[in-house]
Amino acid sequence: MATSSDDMKLTFRRFRDGDHERRSWKEAIFEGDHSHKCPVYVHRTPPCQGSCPAGEDIRGWLQIVRGIEKPPAEMSMQEYAFRRLTSANPFPSVMGRVCPAPCESGCNRNEVDDFVGINSVEQFIGDTAYEQNFKYEEAPALSGKRVAIIGGGPGGMSAAYHLRRRGHASTIFDDHEELGGMMMYGIPEYRVPRDRLRHEVKRILDLGDIDVRLKTRVGTDVSLEDVEKEFDAVVWAVGCQTGRKLPVPGAEAPNCITGVEFLQAFNTGRIKVLNTDKIVCVGGGDTSIDVVSVARRLGKIEAENITDHPEDMVHGYVGHDSAMTAMRSGADVTLTSLFPKEKMTAAEHEVRDALHEGVTILDGVMPVEVVLNDKGRATGLKMAKCEFDGNTPKPVEGTEFVVEANLIISAIGQGGDLTGLETLDNGRGFIDTDKFYQVPGKEGHFVIGDIIRPHLLTTAIGHGAIAADSIDHYLRREQPIKRPRVDVHHFNLLGKLQEFGLEPQPYSGEQIRGTSEGEFAVHNYEDRSAQEIISHQKLFKGHFPFVPRHLRQEHGPGAEEVVGHFEERMQGLSEPEAVEEAKRCMSCGMCFECDNCVIYCPQTAVYRVPKKQSATGRYVATDYDKCIGCHICAEVCPTGYIDMAMGE
Incomplete structure (x- = not known):
């Protein structure tokens, strides 16, 4: 019986564009002795780390959570992951919640099924550190500066x-x-x-x-x-x-404010409710999503003699009490964006949540004028459909319309x-x-x-x-060093070996051709992590089956429940869920101990390093007397950790 398209889970492309035939491993074996090349284990940076503005060793702490990289004997997995993560970023609990996660956009797993939920695991690490009160290592002695x-x-x-x-x-x-x-x-x-x-x-x-x-x-x-x-x-x-005002006529009206002003008023407690039912926010980024989501939660009040001016509530000129806030109901909140919903700069799930909470989104439009009454106050925002001349938005003539508004909030950038x-x-x-x-x-x-x-x-x-x-x-009166091309917190194999008492012996100074027998060097290992980001094309993606993501549970309110709903809407992963999600990491550019190279080597030249000498990044080695250079180990390495490079 044919498999339905719904049941088919295509997880990788077997051929590149232009390829017509599958390569024969048998031919490679017979031609292998002509290559004079043997495996080198090459550490490269994965694109998640290369995409992280904080430069976190993402692959490293995912390896720790999943159990591949072992912590020192006296330390738990959770604390070891926390220490690795915070070597770059001291805010894992916060960033695990609010970072738009460019690391996930860069994740090579997107070429298989779906990205690894990196910031959900980061939140797990940060929340565990909070619950177990992890501390940083004692700081070094002071320099006097x-x-x-x-x-x-x-x-x-x-x-x-x-x-x-x-x-x-x-x-x-x-x-x-x-x-x-x-x-x-x-x-x-x-x-x-x-x-x-x-x-x-x-x-x-x-x-x-x-x-x-x-x-x-x-x-x-x-x-x-x-x-x-x-x-x-x-x-x-x-x-x-400071927020940017709208660059249109009438934007100086007193009830035209910025998103920064609005959110600061809310976060400092100056505003607990609004007295208007028509709010328009111009934006499309994460700040504008926060503005409209807060506005929907605050709701409106209909009590008399509070104030005629909603901006007075934002600027803190009006007191609130519990009776007043109890009278609130849902406000009509509209978000406008130059770009279509799917191209808005706000995170996709934030846009989805705003729609679920009852926000109206007008996309592909731009403001052209603030409509004023005879007192100089805004009563609406004239909009038009938008088209782009290069990067410059232009209104489409004849498409103008007015959105009624008693409060207009600009969230188009900051200064x-x-x-x-x-x-x-x-x-x-x-x-x-x-x-x-x-x-x-x-x-x-x-x-x-x-x-x-x-x-x-x-x-x-x-x-x-x-x-x-x-x-x-x-x-220290030293010249700044040249920054590495890939400027992140890289995994340090020598540091890992030292942590377990496995560091190489001091070099005697003798000139020795090759290092496979020398105890002064790490056997056929090369670190290119400061120069190279590994592409998905170097991976053997056929190794990875379809595995659905382990999603954080959301408790976001709908349009009817959103007023007064200020509880956190995202529930973090449990430890088993975090471990399983970390296991979806493909460990791009670093061995994750799958044994493919050992199993498929036809000459038994690739072997596991003895357990007492093994560490992350040093799991397998090669016997050069047996290796014929067939490069099968490099072909079947899922993580792209093996290059055929040793030899002449």
């Missing part, structure tokens, strides 16, 4: 963390009442639980010698000159805290506020940087995060790690 970090958001906190791990003390200046930046003041609590965020912030501060000066703005409360006198280096991590710091302003409201995150022409000044160019929270976290490295060289 102290760095000023201006801004306590994800970038500034990351810089403080990585500097302290290099022995440098710091002082964080922030003009808010709490640390956390946009994680605290830009993202609603039902997406970032504040207990998790505060715990991860405190865990960084617990390293010691990281001072904090809150409600202090450098440039107004403290002069730039005083900071330069007190500290050995300065990191600018001020972020982009910096460099008041009092004009000498750093590049003329566009941002700060310039070189490739080492130094401010050009300002010795000892470094800059990270959105104030360079608005991007992701995890991008700022990655900037903090790289800048800490540059600052470390600066404080």
Whole structure:
């Protein structure tokens, strides 16, 4: 009986375009002795890590969760995974929830069935660390240098963390009442639980010698000159805290506000309900999704004599009480986007959730004018269908229509506020940087995060790690090192061997041709992880069967239940689910101990390293006396870890 198309699970392409015949392994064996090539085990970076702005060793901590890479005897799998992950990113619980996960877009498993749920496993690691109160290793002795970090958001906190791990003390200046930046003041609590965020912030501060000066703005409360006198280096991590107004006539109306203003009002508790039933948000990115989702949850009130102006509630001029908020009902919330839904920059599941919660999305349209009444207040937003001239959106003539609105929120981008710091302003409201995150022409000044160019929270976290490295060289009066081409936190085989007491013996200095018998080298291993990202074309994808993802359960409210619903909508994976999802990782560019090379070698030349000498990345080796160079081991290696490269 023929298999139905619904039951067929095609998991890989057997041939490349243009191939017509399958290669014969038998012919390869008979011709093998002409190649003079033997296997080399080559470590490359997988595209998930190459796509991660924080540079996490994603494959590494997935290997730990799945049980391939073993922790030291005194440490649990969970803590070992936590330590590997936080070597790059000190916010696993937060980022596991809100990062749009470019790593998942880059995942080679997309060529088989579907990407690995990387940030769901990251959330599991972060939440487990919270529940079991994992701590960082004790920080090294102080260098005697102290760095000023201006801004306590994800970038500034990351810089403080990585500097302290290099022995440098710091002082964080922030003009808010709490640390956390946009994680605290830009993202609603039902997406970032504040207990998790505060715990991860405190865990960084617990390293010691990281001072904090809150409600202090450098440039107004403290002069730039005083900071330069007190500290050995300065990191600018001020972020982009001002929203962009709509670039259309009428956008200066008092009831036209920015998404940043709206979300800060909500996250600081200044606004608990709205008094309007017609809200329009212009955007299409993650911030705009947060705006409309919050607006749907806040709902509207119909009590008399509260205020005629919804922006007064946003700016905190109106008090709330429980009786008032109890009277709320659902507001009419509309999101407009230049792009079609499938091309919006917001995460796909966030768009889906907003629609489920009752948000109306008008896509492929653009604002052309704010409609004003005789008092100068907005009563609607004139829109038109949109077409693009290159990258420039243009309204389609004759397609104009008006969306009624009592509150218009612009979420089309953010800018910096460099008041009092004009000498750093590049003329566009941002700060310039070189490739080492130094401010050009300002010795000892470094800059990270959105104030360079608005991007992701995890991008700022990655900037903090790289800048800490540059600052470390600066404080030691060393020239910055050339950054690796693939700038991530790479798996270190020598470090792994040292962890288990298996490091190579000291080199005697003798010139020896070949290293297969030498105890001073790791047998036929090459590390190209700092230069190369492994493509799916190097993998033997036929090894991997179709395995569905283990999805986090969502408890998102529908349109009828959304008002007043502020509970977290995503339930994390259980430990068994996290382990099974981690097992879907194809370990691109690193051995995951499948034994294919050992089983299929026709000469028994490939063998397992004795268990007492084995470690991650050092599971198999080759007997050159037996190897004929047939390259079958390289053909059947699922992870692309084997190259036929040893020889002449």
